[in-house]
Amino acid sequence: MQTTGAKATSFRRKDLLGLAELSREEIQAILDTAVSFKEISTRSIKKVPTLRGKTVITLFYEPSTRTRTSFEIAAKRLSADTVNLAIAASSAVKGETLIDTAKNLEAMRPDIIIIRHSFSGAPHLLAQRLHCSVVNAGDGLHEHPTQGLLDLLTVWEAKGRLHDLKVAIVGDIAHSRVARSNIHGFRTMGSQVIVAGPQTMLPPYLPDLGVEVSYSLPEAVRGADVIMMLRLQLERQGQMFFPTLREYSRFFGLNQGHLALARPEALVMHPGPLNRGVEIAPEVADGLQSVILQQVTNGVAVRMAVLYLLSGGEQSGAAA
Amino acid sequence: MELLLKGGLVLDPSQDLEERRDLLIIDGRLAALVAPGTLPPEGRQVVDLTGLLVCPGLIDMHTHLREPGQEYKETIATGSQAAAAGGFTAVACMPNTLPVNDSATVTRYILEKAAQAQGVRVYPVAAISQGSEGAILAEYGDQKEAGAVALSDDGKPVANSQLMRRALEYARTFDLPVISHSEDLSLTSNGVMHEGLVSLQLGLKGIPAAAEEVAVFRDIELARLTGARLHIAHVSTAGSVQIIRRAKSQGIKVTAETAPHYFSLTHEAVRGFNTNAKMSPPLRTEADVAAIKAGLADGTLDCIATDHAPHSVLEKEVEFDRAANGVIGLETALGLSLALVQEGILTLAQLITKLSANPARILGVPGGTLQVGAPADITVIDLQRPWIVDVQQFKSKSRNSPFHGRNLTGRAAMTLVDGKILYRDNENFSR
Numbered sequence: 117m118q119t120t121g122a123k124a125t126s127f128r129r130k131d132l133l134g135l136a137e138l139s140r141e142e143i144q145a146i147l148d149t150a151v152s153f154k155e156i157s158t159r160s161i162k163k164v165p166t167l168r169g170k171t172v173i174t175l176f177y178e179p180s181t182r183t184r185t186s187f188e189i190a191a192k193r194l195s196a197d198t199v200n201l202a203i204a205a206s207s208a209v210k211g212e213t214l215i216d217t218a219k220n221l222e223a224m225r226p227d228i229i230i231i232r233h234s235f236s237g238a239p240h241l242l243a244q245r246l247h248c249s250v251v252n253a254g255d256g257l258h259e260h261p262t263q264g265l266l267d268l269l270t271v272w273e274a275k276g277r278l279h280d281l282k283v284a285i286v287g288d289i290a291h292s293r294v295a296r297s298n299i300h301g302f303r304t305m306g307s308q309v310i311v312a313g314p315q316t317m318l319p320p321y322l323p324d325l326g327v328e329v330s331y332s333l334p335e336a337v338r339g340a341d342v343i344m345m346l347r348l349q350l351e352r353q354g355q356m357f358f359p360t361l362r363e364y365s366r367f368f369g370l371n372q373g374h375l376a377l378a379r380p381e382a383l384v385m386h387p388g389p390l391n392r393g394v395e396i397a398p399e400v401a402d403g404l405q406s407v408i409l410q411q412v413t414n415g416v417a418v419r420m421a422v423l424y425l426l427s428g429g430e431q432s433g434a435a436a
Numbered sequence: 437m438e439l440l441l442k443g444g445l446v447l448d449p450s451q452d453l454e455e456r457r458d459l460l461i462i463d464g465r466l467a468a469l470v471a472p473g474t475l476p477p478e479g480r481q482v483v484d485l486t487g488l489l490v491c492p493g494l495i496d497m498h499t500h501l502r503e504p505g506q507e508y509k510e511t512i513a514t515g516s517q518a519a520a521a522g523g524f525t526a527v528a529c530m531p532n533t534l535p536v537n538d539s540a541t542v543t544r545y546i547l548e549k550a551a552q553a554q555g556v557r558v559y560p561v562a563a564i565s566q567g568s569e570g571a572i573l574a575e576y577g578d579q580k581e582a583g584a585v586a587l588s589d590d591g592k593p594v595a596n597s598q599l600m601r602r603a604l605e606y607a608r609t610f611d612l613p614v615i616s617h618s619e620d621l622s623l624t625s626n627g628v629m630h631e632g633l634v635s636l637q638l639g640l641k642g643i644p645a646a647a648e649e650v651a652v653f654r655d656i657e658l659a660r661l662t663g664a665r666l667h668i669a670h671v672s673t674a675g676s677v678q679i680i681r682r683a684k685s686q687g688i689k690v691t692a693e694t695a696p697h698y699f700s701l702t703h704e705a706v707r708g709f710n711t712n713a714k715m716s717p718p719l720r721t722e723a724d725v726a727a728i729k730a731g732l733a734d735g736t737l738d739c740i741a742t743d744h745a746p747h748s749v750l751e752k753e754v755e756f757d758r759a760a761n762g763v764i765g766l767e768t769a770l771g772l773s774l775a776l777v778q779e780g781i782l783t784l785a786q787l788i789t790k791l792s793a794n795p796a797r798i799l800g801v802p803g804g805t806l807q808v809g810a811p812a813d814i815t816v817i818d819l820q821r822p823w824i825v826d827v828q829q830f831k832s833k834s835r836n837s838p839f840h841g842r843n844l845t846g847r848a849a850m851t852l853v854d855g856k857i858l859y860r861d862n863e864n865f866s867r
Binding site: 213214233235236237238240243256257258259264296320321322323 | 753
């Protein structure tokens with residue numbers, strides 16, 4: 117893997133809300149920083165003092181284990197103090213507004229608030245009103261920028277480049293913030309993206325985002341360098357999106373046979389949690405081409421990089 | 437007291453008149469409309485309107501006054517002040533109050549409040565169904581006697597086609613027009629903005645244009661079936677314009693309105709999750725805006741109505757999905773509509789007709805003319821006046837406008853109802 121020489125200074129923003137608004141240089145700067153942070157997680161003492169004295173709050177209005185834990189570990193490895201708030205959506209409906217909650221938290225002087233919310237745009241609402249940094253940890257159907265970044269990092273490590281790749285994203289694109297962030301990320305870095313699924317899950321106007329659209333999984337994975345399977349939200353069954361899990365998995369579940377159509381070294385990715393046997397066959401998820409667990413490892417590095425850069429990237433050597 | 441309005445350019449499409457005239461108002465009625473300088477000023481209150489345009493009073497046939505029930509958003513008194521400041525002399529108020537205006541009692545309450553407010557004329561629109569719940573017809577006969585001028589379940593479209601048929605038939609019995617909020621809610625599903633590239637990018641659930649168009653088509657076919665008078669509210673899509681144009685060419689008794697935001701903004705205004713750009717129907721595309729303008733130009737769309745829908749910060753400073761639908765419009769409608777004249781889409785006479793005579797005719801209410809003998813409901817407009825929309829200056833209780841900061845040319849200089857000056861712009865009458 118060759119670093120581009122882009123320095124951390126290319127990323128200077130108060131908030132990280134999405135990949136749509138980031139330039140190629142900004143994305144590269146985050147990835148470069150993440151690479152330099154990866155080594156910390158391999159040490160026996162996995163901690164550097166970089167963000168000592170900084171306070172990071174995670175504010176999760178949607179259940180999440182992996183993303184929240186990943187952010188928390190990232191903050192702790194940089195020596196930031198972390199506080200986790202999980203707010204049941206139902207109690208938020210009854211009580212305090214999002215803005216009030218956030219303003220109350222800000223009154224305690226945190227440096228960064230990381231928010232996940234089931235409504236698109238909720239992080240933007242906070243970012244406009246708060247002085248501290250806001251990180252979008254997934255908003256509705258809109259974006260999940262750190263997932264997109266960790267996916268880019270994983271592919272970059274495996275392929276040595278992020279341009280001129282063919283990336284197939286398969287599944288419920290309509291309801292996927294992971295898909296949106298990856299579409300923006302891979303397109304900005306110069307790769308080709310093809311999305312596939314039943315038309316019920318492919319919203320109109322996708323071609324206007326610069327992606328190719330297919331209703332066929334074999335067609336989408338043919339010649340692909342990267343195959344990204346999306347998690348099927350099981351409750352969509354019976355909601356007019358697809359008739360049965362059986363038929364979905366028959367036509368849009370990735371199996372060993374499909375891999376033969378892709379490029380020989382094609383990567384198999386999945387943002388998790390997996391529905392084994394639905395969108396991905398177990399032997400593919402655990403197979404040699406799967407980088408699903410590398411994605412999780414890279415999640416910590418990418419989130420360390422994001423927290424560090426939003427804090428101003430104060431220390432000169434990124435890895436301190 | 438006699439009032440002499442002198443020196444203005446009088447534009448009254450109802451009498452094909454566009455020239456300088458003086459107007460004499462006696463006891464709230466137009467007593468004379470004569471060549472400038474003909475009438476002596478002695479013994480009369482005189483207002484000099486030189487350089488200003490004098491029109492029949494503007495009528496907004498689609499307003500939400502929020503009273504009774506949501507007085508923190510707007511009251512009949514504040515809504516009336518906002519209307520007068522925007523150049524309107526009359527408003528028709530939609531029945532989605534708390535309680536819903538589905539009985540003569542509510543209509544009488546509204547009229548009583550309006551009389552107390554001593555502002556613009558207020559014409560209640562009564563509910564189609566009890567509680568606007570779409571199940572049982574409301575009492576149209578009672579409502580008409582009490583003063584309701586039309587029927588609508590605005591905001592809660594009639595889902596049941598059979599109920600809509602019966603509503604049209606029963607409305608025809610009492611010669612009341614039915615105003616259709618045309619929306620197939622099953623297609624809207626939980627959509628919060630127009631379905632297009634912007635909704636895809638923002639990850640907001642989309643409402644396809646078809647959600648409006650299938651409902652417009654249904655109601656037009658029911659108007660054909662029943663012979664009732666149908667009026668389509670807040671037309672927002674190119675397809676709806678086309679369906680209405682075809683229906684009119686076939687002689688179906690259908691009329692239609694659009695609102696200024698549907699020819700002034702597109703779904704791009706939602707970017708940044710701007711809840712002040714959230715309304716029902718939603719802002720559409722450039723192509724829809726072009727079709728709305730064409731529909732206004734060729735007469736397919738009879739009226740421009742505001743769909744003034746006040747909401748407080750409680751409903752708007754929240755997540756986009758949770759935000760209430762609606763924008764205020766009484767104080768920006770005229771300025772935004774005059775842009776159509778400046779762009780050459782409508783003549784000034786066409787515009788004024790769509791803002792006065794046409795709504796008067798559809799609702800069957802007085803107004804829309806400056807004929808001698810008519811009530812002196814008059815709007816005076818400064819066509820040249822440049823101004824910047826500032827929501828803090830609004831008379832409305834609410835501030836939910838997507839037009840804050842916009843540069844407009846032309847606004848109301850004076851508004852008179854029954855010959856009484858309800859509003860005057862100090863810039864024009866500083867003396």
